[in-house]
Every structure is written in structure tokens, then in C-alpha cells.
Amino acid sequence: MPDYGHDLLFGTFLTPTAHDPDRVVALAELTEAAGLDLATFQDHPYNADYLDTWTLLSWVAARTEQLRISGNVLSLPLRPPAVLARAAASLDRLSHGRFELGLGAGAFWDGVEGMGARRLTAGQGVEALREAIDVLRGVWDDGTAGPFQREGKYYPIPGMRRGPAPEHDINIWLGAYQPRMLALTGQKADGWLPTQEYLRSPDRATANRLIDEAAVAAGRDPRQIRRLLNVFTVDVSTRSRGFLQGPAEQWVDQLLPLVLDEGFSTFLIGRDDPRLIQAFGQEIAPALREAVAKERAGNGTTTGRVRSTVALARRQPGVDYDALPASLATGSVEPGDPEYEQVRHSHSWKGSPALVIRPRDAAEVVDAVAYARTQQLPLAVRSGGHGISGRSTNDGGIVIDMSRMDKVEVLDRATHRIRLEPGARWGHVAQALAPYGLAMSSGDYGDVGVGGLATTAGVGYLVRKYGLTIDHIVAAEIVTADGSLLRVDEHHHPDLFWAIRGAGGNFGVVTALELEAYEVDKVVFARLVVDASDTADLLGRWGRLIEDAPRELTSFLSLFPGRRGNPPMAQVTLVYAGDDIEAAQSALSPFLEIGPILDQQAQLAPYPALVAPPGDQHRGQGLSDSHSGLLHHITPQAAEVMATMIGSGDVMVMQFRSVGGAVNDVTREATAYAHREQNFSVLAATVPDRRSRLDKLWADLYEHLDGMYLSFESDTSPERLLDAFPEPTLSRLRDVKATYDPDNVFNRNFPIPPAPARQGGEETDSAA
Template sequence: MEFELGIMMDPSAVAREDTAADLARQAEAGGLDLVVVRADEGGVTAGFDPWTAAVWVSGATERIQIGVSDSWTAASEGGARPEGAAVPGAAPAVADPEVPVPSVVEKARESLARLAGPRLLTRGGWVVAPDDAGRADLTNLAGDGLPVVVPVRSRDDVARLVDMVAQDGPAVGPRRTTAARALRRDGIEYDAVPRSLLGTAVEPGDRDYLAVSSNYLRGGAPGIVLRPETPDQVADALAFARSHTHLPLGVRSGGHGVSGRSTNDGGLVIDVGRIHRVEVLDETRRLVRIGPGATWKQVAAALDPYGWALGSGDYGGVGVGGLATAGGIGLLGREHGLTIDHLRAVELVLADGSQVRATRDEHPDLFWAVRGAGANFGIATAFEFEVYDVGDVGWAKLTLASTDIEKSLLRFGEVAGAAPRDTTVFLVTGRPRQGQSGIQLYAIVDSPDPQVVVERLTPFLDLGTLVQQEVYLARYKDIMGQAADVGPDGHHGQGEPVSRSAFLPAITPEYAHDTAELLHSGRVFFFELRPMGGAIADVPAEETAFTHRTPAFQVTAMGVDQADLDARWDRLAGHFDGLYLSFDTDQRSERLHDAFPPPVLGRLRDLKRRYDPANLFRDNFNIDPRGSSGATRDDERGRE
């Protein structure tokens, strides 16, 4: 039907063999839009409070909208107040216990609003049709744009209305209520959403909206979230994006990106989380195919039965898509290199909707660019990786206390840099407290021999006083499996993350001193050093768009104020050599030049002009195709 159709019922008048909840569930299953619980003419429901009954109906259903009609509601909306009813603002009348008390009614309304959320119809109202209204009668009553409700007493009454809806054929997408549509954002053609995406698209008034609006670290309120499940649907989503270039565009896989804009305010988000299959293509070559929406926890679990692994940062809840197009500095990195170093093919949907497969031989320019700057060139729908053998490994979480963080940082640089390739240890610290700095070490030693694990880790105990330790042999899947699963309620990030990142050639005494001052300022609550070198440095710089192969460490700091952190981080710039875009939230144009040396940035701009000339993918460290390929750094700063 072209209008919303629902039922109205007095729970005390429902046929004996049925209940109000039964009729509500039947209405919902049949595609009706609204259930209104009403009081009888005296203002109550002969043993039922209408608001309490509506809560019961709400709990028995999932989608259908809920309304309540009682004497006080009617009076407060301009209807006639029954004799003896309380007057707003006056002391409640207590002579008649059946007369509704305004404050009690308002509390009931507030409680139902909290429980039912956007399903509670709080504005606009509805039109009540005669019990025996036919289709033509209902259509005429809907002329004012309000939902139409028909009083019902039995399943047969509801079935009659359901049959009317069924005559229109199955709905392509969800039937959204008036209240839900009222929450739509300006500037979005909701009725133009591609047919292939209607069934899974999420709008601000939908039940699933809170589960998809924010990501792990960032709060958001997008105007619409499209959730494609196939490459063709991704192409459809990008067609919608091309007709809405005035909106922010976010692309999401797992929703853990620090720098990425996988959510926004009032814009479009394309969420590929449903493209998450992991499959083995060639067991002899250890070749696997992974969807961008899989998490690294899921990947590790799928590879473990074969005795394989693929290094993937340090947290199993991260999605494949973002990390596999940026770099992937993980806990197996010094032995096996970056995640992107094992990529053999990637399937992309480009800005114009075309689908390509990029390898060393097919679209080699795109294959180069995707490995380090992928967010600028398309949406990946599949990755093919050549993984490697990994058995039991030593896994350690060590907590140390240091009274001299400067000395501890310097010592970490010495020990981590001298460690064998089979050992990768991440350091995390933050604000000193009461003269001491807490240091967390997260380590993998790729060896099943406990004695080797102990030998590799012992030098790191020089960083401070050991407070707590957890060291044992584990499978890589169990390490990644420590990440919490994201449930049906999704992420609940709030605000905006504030983070800076850099590559560090070495931890010198000067760097350790300056970083200690930064930490003692109290303005940084999270600080991490990730060792690089080893296999990461084995790959030639020109092999991928990720060109920073020689630094010894990648460093990240998180604070609470972007301007303040930027000012403090800028003072450390002399120690750095480039940055890792995945962990940086500074949007100044200089960051692009830190990430990509001039020849690399020039090549990326040329490719951007070829594959995304209209700059559709522009919302995260944008490589603007309008920039000059041969411009100097100062020239670029002046234009951007």
C-alpha cells in the first residue's frame, strides 16, 4: 500500500482465545505498520492500563510501530477531556481512582519511549477507520498523510487487513513508518536507493541504526548506511554515492579505523562488513581469499587448521579491508613483513562502478597503489593472500613499572632493535602517575620452545620493575581471538579520536628525552612503539605505495585535543621520517607529504586522475587529482 496501515485494539475487548500480543505479532508478521493500544470510553481498559499493555505489546514484537490512545492523551492533544479528568498543572484529582493522573501518564509515556525507542509514535497521530472499512475507504482516509488504523478484536480482523497488504505483492525493502521517515536527513534521495540495497539499507529511524552509526573510536550520525553483500551491490552503492557527491562518504569494513572516516554526520556510509567469507583457493601454494568485512580474528581461526597464519596488526577485531590497503604492522612483522607484502591479488570496485582484478600482471599500477594508499582508489571486495606456516608461538603480556621513562624508552630501542627476527615486542605506556610510568609489553616469539621464548624476552625486563607477567605457548588464532566480538548492537564509539603517528629511524637519547617530556606533560594518555625492521625492510621501497621500509619503529600517540597534540607532536618532527596514515587524525595537507615522498605522491596523483578523476573517494587523507604531479612540497601546501 502507498500508506501506513495498522490496527487499534482495546486489550480487554480482544477475543477470548487471543491476546493483544498475539494480534500484534500477527500484524507485524503480515506487514502492517502500526499497533495502537486504546483505552475504553471511560479512559481505562477494564483491568488493563493502556501504557502497560503497550509495553507488553512492544516486548512481544520487533519492528512494528507502537501507539497509545487514552483519555488523557486525547485531551492533551486537543480532544475533549472527560468529566473529572485532571487539569494540566493542577493538583491531581484523587476522588476517582480511574481518572488518569498527568504525571503518571507522562512517566508511562517516557518509560515506553525508552523501551520501544523509535518505534513509539510520538507525533503526528493517526486516523481511525470504521471496523469494516474497505480498501477504497482506507485510501481516502490516508489522504492527509497520516497512518490509518482499523479497530480489531480477533485474528480474523487482522487477517482481513493483512490480505489487503498482500495484494500489493512482497515489499522490496522495509516499510518505514511516518516517525522513522521524519528522522531522515536533508540532501539524501532515500527513494532513489538502488533496489538491490533496499532490504539492508539503514536509516536514522530504523531499529538497527544505533548498531551501525558509530565505529570503534568515533561517534557518528550518518544519513544512510548501505550494506552491500556482493561486488555488484557495491557498484550500486557507488552509483548512489556518485549522485550524492555533496555528502561525506565513508567506507567501512570492521569499523576500527583511527584515521578513517568509516562514519560521519549526515552523510553516506558504505559498509562491506557482510562480505566476509574466508576460503582456501590453493592449499599447496597456501593461497587464500578473504572478504574485506572479515575480522582478523576470523581469518586466524580459519587458517589455524592448516597450520597457517597471516600477520595482522595487534587486535583481532580489526576488519581486513582497511588494514590490508594501508600496510599492516603486526606482531609477526619482523619475521614475515607487512600484511600487504603477502597480497597477491585484490578485486576492486572503482569510482565509476567498474570491477577490476589487480595483480602484478593485471592492472599492476593499481596493485602498487592499493598496497599503502588503497582508500583513494576503490572499494576492495576480495583479497588473495599467500600465507605462511606458523605453529605454536610464545605469547607474552608483561607489565613493568619505571621511575625513569626516558631511560626505559632508550633501553627498549636497544633491545628491540637487537632482537632476532622471530621476536616482535610492542610497547605501550601513557601518563606517569605518582612518579612512575606503567609499561605494557605485548610480544610474540615465533618458537614452540619455552626456553627460546624466555631467552628472547629476558632482555626486555631491563625496562623497569616487573609487576605482572603472562607468558605461555599459544596458537596465533588464540592471540587474535582475545578480541571481543562485536555483537548485534555494534560499536559504541563517541566523539572523535585524537591521534598522531610517525615512523622513527631510531630511538636516540634525544628522542627518548623529548618523548619523556611529552609523556610527563600529561597530555598523552596512550603511547605505542611498534618495532619494524627485519622482513619489513627486505621489501624494496618502490615495490608498494607504502614506501617507508627502513625506519626501526612506528610510533603513535593519542590525546584529547587535536590542536594541542599537533603542536607538541610538531616539535618532535625532527626525529621522524614519514608517518603511517592509519593512526593519524591530523587532517592538515602536510600529512599527505609525510606519508608519501614526492615521487610517490606524484605517481599516486597520476593514478587518481585516471581511476577517480571526480575524486569520489576523498574523505580520508585525500590524494586530490587536481594537484600537480611535479609540484614541490611548498607548492602543494600553498594550493591544498
């Protein structure tokens, strides 16, 4: 059989003995430490000598960081598929995409029946497994409208809610030996997972042929099905004693034909031997990878992801998909891929990109930018995809999605130096910093990504005490339009370092940020629900109280219109940056007089609890039509205009965020965010069919505004540039743009035109 071109995976097949549970967990941890990819476990729920495999999988996932996990194989008769689907998706999300599903039709029927499950014949087991696979994928497909329903002889589903969707496209690997199971593998599964010692008839070659024939008959490419192999009779020793029993070089020589001639690409060793596990990971796996890569290069073997004919038919015109570098192929998502619904939209905007590229490191970002420049298509860059401005998706273009670059590191606790990758979510950042007693003010929602917020400004719950997020950036790594990976700080490319702190999306793809965090443990958090019938008076009182409050206090206010005869309502969030209860009470108490209080709560809480990431799916479900501005003060005149806006019924929500305090300690020239005198940010949002009325109402407020927070603004017309970047900031940004992005490749984030190039003493337009 041919080499199917899959990347090689190596792992262990461990015995979940209940008599020494710490040992099996230690062997799983050793599997990861040895550089192996995958730890798998037997599943025999009827065997009281074994740990429950699902509990063990969850425990091992929590004890490891990169290791993929799977049952080998799970007993379907004792794990109903609707429940299994939700359990699998949950574990996959909790482990950040590290779970795969090895599944079997059932065996040891006396034990299965003894636990209350129905005994099936071999043929019935295959058909039950066929139904189960459809149930699993139906439940995981929570992008489909309506409940999941299906008729079935073994697993009928009268009607259940779909979801949750797993973090990644979980592979279903079947333990199959007989022709009907092998055919099912070809028709529906993602992988074939037999044990070498159990293969009798058909043999490996015949089994592979049956899988391939079934795949082709089902309209699938046989390369879509990974071939995995468990091997038990193995040992590493100085002399040869048989198949996979000898020195590492012998293993390589004997495994190489299995890859090149029979298509196996994953090898799992079934001995609980620490010495063997270490040798497998540190000696055999690297040597086999090297040998396979050399042979594949010489043979011209096609490697990488394989897409079905149905998926290929959904490719969009105008994109050279075949030109995508091999380094990016595995992580890319096209319209026909199962993951497409998870990556096409942002939180507020629906999108239909032709290609979503998900790099894993800065080198792959370089490749992604180079490829995108050859395609002449709209280019968007996404960190978290939560921004309401709509710049992190598109229709028919390319999206560079940074979600897989999500590391959070504390570089130096003494100096508070931290390093963040742009795909990390701020809620996860808060959780990672908390054990060190550190925090970073960063928005008010834990699912927001690092990259977008930290290159715009960063108004968070601690902003009046500690300033904007950008004010704490001390260095950054960025891939510019020409493919250079630059480290920028006050001494290296200081002009670019200045520009990315406030206008970063215009100059490249930031791949890492270094910041100086600050000491924060617990904070006092309060929330008030207020009758906003007298909206103007409420806004004026809140604004005055904030300006008079100590810097430790930051407040956000959300204003909602009245509905069904009820008055407008305000939700006021107050955060005191510290655990001094008496001082916090003194700062918070005046806010109880801002209007009729309908509900109130206050508590001392760890800062991460305020921004816990909910893990929302992005489906374009937010309000996508918005305007943003900055206010020096909430004057009576401005308050009356805003009261008219919320009373019109055409504005769905207004949000006010206090700034000032430490934000205004920084000079306007220090960063590309020049708004260092205002005290409030204001946002108004509505639904698309009321956008024109929002525009008219906003025009009445506009004369009271000075500047704009651009991440909350969906109008990116050139006329708004000076609101975001008042002179001389804009001219300075245009000069930096001409240096680092003269062709205006990064033109989605309030496109800043490059300054005209000078030739022979005359200016010429350098913008593409």
C-alpha cells in the first residue's frame, strides 16, 4: 500500500491499573516528557482492576500541557453516544484541543451484559457503531440551526440541543479487524486503530485495501484515514531478538516499511516500561521521522492535510490554494472544512473568508504574510475576534488567525516582566498571572484576545489606577509587510515601537508582547442596577462622581432603553483596585445616590474572577453597527443628547467607560494613542436596520466629543482618521507607514495611507 503522507505520531498504550494509579499517571507524564505525542488507555469498565478510563483521561489532561489523549478503544456499548459526544467535546475544550476518540463496537460481551448493556451480535455491533458516529458528529455540529434529531434502531435521538462544539475537529479512530468494520472505517472514520498482535485475517495489506475501497465507494479520499498501530511485543536492547525487539536502529529499519509501503503513520507502544518510553521518544521517533522525511523528499510524496471532494468543491475562486506553503497547510481552514463554522465569523460580524490561516509561531506568520501578499485579496488579522469593529474577518479574503499562538509567560517576577502571545485571551492571562500576584488591566471581557486590545489602547477595570494596557508594553515582536520579524522597543526601531502602541494593526502582525505587570491580588467589585428614567441626571451624577473618585476606582456604565413599558435601565460596574475594604466602601458609597437602585452587590474577589473567559462561540451574534467617541466631561448638554439617544428606541445599548487618572499621566506624544486629556469613552450600538437613525443621533452628539477609541467604531471612513489619530499623530504615523508598509498591505485597521514618497524633491503617492 502507498504512503498516505500523514505526519508521524508516536505514543503509548498504557494499562489503567487501579492498584497503582499514580504509576499510570506518571507514565503518561513521562510520555509527554519524552517528546511523544499521544497517550492512550485501555477501556474495560467491567474490569474492577482497572481505573475508569474517562476519569483517567480527564486527570491526565489536567496533569499535562501538550500531550494528546485517547481511549484505545472506548467501549461503545457502555458509553451512549449522545452522552459521549458531550463528554468528549467538554474534555476537548478543557484540554484545548488535545482529545481524540478511539472507539470500538464492543467486546467481552459477558462483562458488558453484566453491567446492564445489551448484548449484540457482530453485525449489530457494526450497525450500532455506524449510528453512533452519526450521533457524535450531529451533536458536535452546534453551528447547525435547530435541535438534533435522528431515527435509529440502536441510538434514536428524538430531539436534543446540539453542542458544545469541541475545541478542534476530534478524530474518530476505530478499532477494526473484520471486513464489515474495516468498510465502516473507510466510509465514516478518521483513522484505523488495530493492534499488531491481534491482526490475523485479513492481514494488514488486505485490511488497508478494504478500507481504501470503502472510502472510494463513499466518495472519500483514502488519504483522509490515518493508519495507527498498537504494538505490544517490543523492547529496546543491544541485540536483536525479533520484530521491534532490538537496538533503536533496528526499530527504524523495521518501522520504515510500515510507513512507506503500508501507510501507517502512528505507532503506540503497549508496554508500561519507563526505559522503553524514553527510548521511543528520544531515540526512535526522531530517527524515524528523519528517515521518513528523507524518503518522502526523494519520492515526491504528497504530505499534509487531505480534503474530500465535497470540501474541495467549496473552495472560492481567485485563491491559489495549492500555493499555500506546506508549513501552513495543516492549520489552515477552507470553506469546506469541518472547522470552518468555528473560524469564519467574529463575535459581532459574520464573515465568509476564502481561507483562514492559523500559524503556530512567528516563522509561520512570516510565511502567512508572504503568501497573503501573492493573492491580491482582502487581508484580516485576528487575535481573539471579539472586537465589534469588524476588522478580524472578511468575505472572500484571507484571515490570519492568531488563536494558536496563545502562550502566557512570566519572564521575571522581580521586575514584573511578562510575555504574551497575541492569541491568548485576557481571561487566561489573568488566571496565569494570579499565582504570581500580578495583573494587567485589559478590557472588561475575558474572551477578548491580547493582540487587538494591546495594539489599540486597552481600557480595563484597573485603568484609572494603572493606565492603559499599551502604557505597560516594553517590547514587541512584529512581522512587517516585507516579511521581516523585528523586535521593537525604545532602542530598536523606536518609531515602530511608538506606532504599534495605539495603531499596531496598521504596521504588521504582532507575534509577542512584553509588558510590565503590576501587583494586584484581590479587588473590590460592585455592581448596581439603576432605574434610568432621568437618564441625563443619572449620567451627569455618575460622571461627576467618577472624576472626583480616588484613582483606585474605575467604573463602567451600560445603558439600555426601556422595553415593554419599563423605563431605561443602567448597569454600573465599579472596581476598586485593592483589598482595603474601608477605603473601597468610602469610594463606592456615593454611587448609591446616583438614582433609584434596583439591585446591588459588592464583594472582595480575585481579579481573574472579574474577567473569567466564558469560551463563547463566535457567530456574528453581537451588535455590529456602532459609533465611538471620547468625552472630556459629561456635561449637561452632552447628557441631554445621550438621554435622547437611548430614549429614541433606535439605540440598543450605550456604554460608558471611565478613563482619566493614570491614563492622562502619559503625554500625548508618548504613544500613537494620543487621547490623554479625556475622562470618558462612549459607545452606541444598534442593529443594521436602524443604522441610519443611529448615524443621525450620533451627529448631534459629535460636537461634544473629542477623539475616538477606534476598536469600538465600525465606520472606518477616511473622515474618521483624525478622530482616532489627531495631528501631529496622523502625520507621524503616515511616515512610519511609508517605512514599514509602503504598499499598504495592512489596511483594515482604520487604513492609514503611507506618506508620499519623495523622488527628486517631489512627492509621489506610495499607497497601493
